[in-house]
Amino acid sequence: MQLLNTIVAGFKEIWAHKARSLLTMLGIVLGVASLVGMSALIKGMENGMKESMIAMGGADKVLIREEDVPPDQEHLADQAPGRTMYDVIGLRESAPLLRLVSPEMRVNGAMITRGDKATWPSECVGVWPAVLEMNLHTMGHGRFFSDIDEEEARAVCVIGTGIRDELFGSPEEVGHEIIPIGETIQIRGQPFTIVGMLTHYESEEERREREARANAPKQEQAGPQRRRGWGRGNWAFWRKNTTVYMPLNTSYIRFRAAGDRDGIPDWRLSDIDIKVRDMGVLEPALQQARNVMMVSHRGIEDFTFQTQENNLDQINTQIRNTRISGGTIAGISLLVGGIGIMNIMLASINERIREIGIRKAVGASGFAIFSQVLVESLVIALLGAAAGVVASYGMVWLLAHITPTGNLPVITPFALIVAVCFSAFVGVVAGLFPGLKAARLNPIEALRYE
Numbered sequence: 001m002q003l004l005n006t007i008v009a010g011f012k013e014i015w016a017h018k019a020r021s022l023l024t025m026l027g028i029v030l031g032v033a034s035l036v037g038m039s040a041l042i043k044g045m046e047n048g049m050k051e052s053m054i055a056m057g058g059a060d061k062v063l064i065r066e067e068d069v070p071p072d073q074e075h076l077a078d079q080a081p082g083r084t085m086y087d088v089i090g091l092r093e094s095a096p097l098l099r100l101v102s103p104e105m106r107v108n109g110a111m112i113t114r115g116d117k118a119t120w121p122s123e124c125v126g127v128w129p130a131v132l133e134m135n136l137h138t139m140g141h142g143r144f145f146s147d148i149d150e151e152e153a154r155a156v157c158v159i160g161t162g163i164r165d166e167l168f169g170s171p172e173e174v175g176h177e178i179i180p181i182g183e184t185i186q187i188r189g190q191p192f193t194i195v196g197m198l199t200h201y202e203s204e205e206e207r208r209e210r211e212a213r214a215n216a217p218k219q220e221q222a223g224p225q226r227r228r229g230w231g232r233g234n235w236a237f238w239r240k241n242t243t244v245y246m247p248l249n250t251s252y253i254r255f256r257a258a259g260d261r262d263g264i265p266d267w268r269l270s271d272i273d274i275k276v277r278d279m280g281v282l283e284p285a286l287q288q289a290r291n292v293m294m295v296s297h298r299g300i301e302d303f304t305f306q307t308q309e310n311n312l313d314q315i316n317t318q319i320r321n322t323r324i325s326g327g328t329i330a331g332i333s334l335l336v337g338g339i340g341i342m343n344i345m346l347a348s349i350n351e352r353i354r355e356i357g358i359r360k361a362v363g364a365s366g367f368a369i370f371s372q373v374l375v376e377s378l379v380i381a382l383l384g385a386a387a388g389v390v391a392s393y394g395m396v397w398l399l400a401h402i403t404p405t406g407n408l409p410v411i412t413p414f415a416l417i418v419a420v421c422f423s424a425f426v427g428v429v430a431g432l433f434p435g436l437k438a439a440r441l442n443p444i445e446a447l448r449y450e
Contacts, residue, residue: 020344021380021383023340024341024344024380025337025380025381025383025384025387026384027334027337027338027339027340027341027384028338028341028381028385028387028423028427029388030333030388030391031330031336031337031388032334032385032387032389032392032419033392034329034330034333034395035327035331035334035392035419036389036416036419037395037396037399037409038326038327038330039326039327039411039412039418040396040410040411041326041399041409042319042322042326043409043415044409046319047410060275060279060308061273061274061275061308062273062276062286062307063271063273063307064083064271064273064274064289064293064303064304064305064306065271065303065304065305065306066082066083067301067303067304068302069301069302070301073300073301077302079300081268081296082268082269083268083269083270083271083272084267084268084269084296085103085267085269087272087292087297088101088103088269088272090292090295090296091274094292095285095289096288097277097284098274098275098276098277098285098288099275099276099277100130100134100274100275101273102127102273102274103269103271103272104126104131104248104269104271104273105126105248105251105270106123106124106126106270107124107126107187107251108255109188110187111187112163112166112185113186113189114167114168114183114185114186117166119163119166119167119242121242121243122162122238122239122242122243123239123242123243123244124243124244124246125244125246125251125270125271126245126246126247126248126249126250126251126252127246128150129145131245133275134273135240135273137199137240138198139158139197140197140198141179142158142194142195143196144195144196145158145195145245145247149195149250150247150248150249150250153247153249153250154250155190155191155192155250156192156193156194156247156250157185157192157193157194157195158194158245158246159180159185159196159198159243159244160197160201160242161197161198162241162242163242163243163244164197167185168180168183179197180197181194181195181196182194187244187246190254192246198241198243200241201237202237203237206237252267274289282307289305290305331422334422334423334426337381337426338426338427338429339430341377341381341426341427341431342430345373345377345430345431345434345435346434348434349373349434353441356369356438356441357441360441360443361443367439369435369438369439370435370438370439371435373431373434373435373438375431376431377427378424378427378428378431379427380427381428382420382423385419385420385423385424386420388423389419392416392419396409396411
């Protein structure tokens with residue numbers, strides 16, 4: 001009952017000085033909104049990064065990258081073979097811990113044209129059908145390459161929806177979906193027939209925006225439709241949508257066999273991607289793959305393995321650093337709000353010195369005085385925290401519309417709990433000194449105060 005009376009007295013004191021209390025709570029409101037908003041942005045960034053990592057092939061995908069030879073092999077650098085089909089054959093036949101091997105041969109300078117329209121793909125590569133599972137692709141229309149396409153080096157290709165939109169028109173522009181199967185496009189001036197089109201890839205945020213546009217009433221646009229670039233959307237999905245695939249043998253015969261300026265054919269691969277049978281045997285599988293490649297490279301180590309686990313570690317490190325820096329800034333805002341509470345409580349005590357003297361003279365203990373001041377400080381902090389939680393939703397809504405990323409900020413219950421608890425802690429700390437000062441007042445001297 002005593003605690004309830006103290007809380008009621010605290011609310012009455014706050015209500016008696018509404019404007020002053022509101023301005024005091026403003027620091028806590030801004031601090032809580034900043035903390036929750038920063039956490040929401042970071043969570044959205046984390047979700048987007050992990051979504052991109054999964055879209056590019058999943059955690060079990062490993063990239064075999066070209067690497068400079070180690071210092072002790074520099075004298076063999078000119079003999080380094082690079083990544084070749086010998087590596088692919090060796091990995092398929094002698095590395096049983098691998099379940100998938102996907103070679104790629106990039107076509108450099110591959111401008112795609114159709115009539116007077118032209119575009120540059122994110123990648124134009126010769127591949128095997130294994131690339132579908134390797135990069136988690138799904139066929140939307142048509143088919144992928146057959147063994148006959150590969151053997152005869154046919155001029156066929158599979159495109160992403162982004163290439164379709166640039167050369168044939170997007171569904172938003174023409175009012176319906178165009179399926180360009182059987183159409184002919186030019187790749188570096190050579191005609192290729194489209195035999196398949198990949199499904200359209202998009203992030204959750206892009207999907208929500210597309211559905212919202214579809215459900216919104218049609219309005220006249222003031223200018224040309226704005227295309228989403230990788231800066232606003234998700235880079236991984238943009239890359240998958242603007243991909244052009246052709247048979248591996250086709251890319252070699254049509255774009256590599258003629259050779260460079262010296263007439264030397266370039267038979268090296270641009271990439272070799274692998275997937276392990278089980279993540280539990282990742283390290284043995286990589287060691288197995290390394291042993292195979294050391295044989296095919298005649299002992300020259302001009303390659304390295306890049307795992308998605310490395311990317312995940314980088315993501316976690318980046319998120320942790322961002323969370324620490326952002327949390328520190330938001331925490332400082334709350335501390336500033338706590339200083340405001342302390343100042344206003346000291347001012348309140350100076351105004352109520354005579355009242356405190358009377359209470360102590362009629363029997364109030366120092367602890368009762370201290371607890372009332374502490375409760376008033378805590379109530380101000382909690383009211384500010386409650387208002388800050390409400391304001392944080394508005395701040396996150398605003399951030400979702402002005403931030404240059406397509407990752408939707410996500411408010412988590414943990415962030416709300418941390419913000420409220422930290423606000424309560426700040427309120428308690430801010431009330432300690434004023435409460436001790438009030439509890440130690442001498443009632444005789446306090447009664448003399450005018």
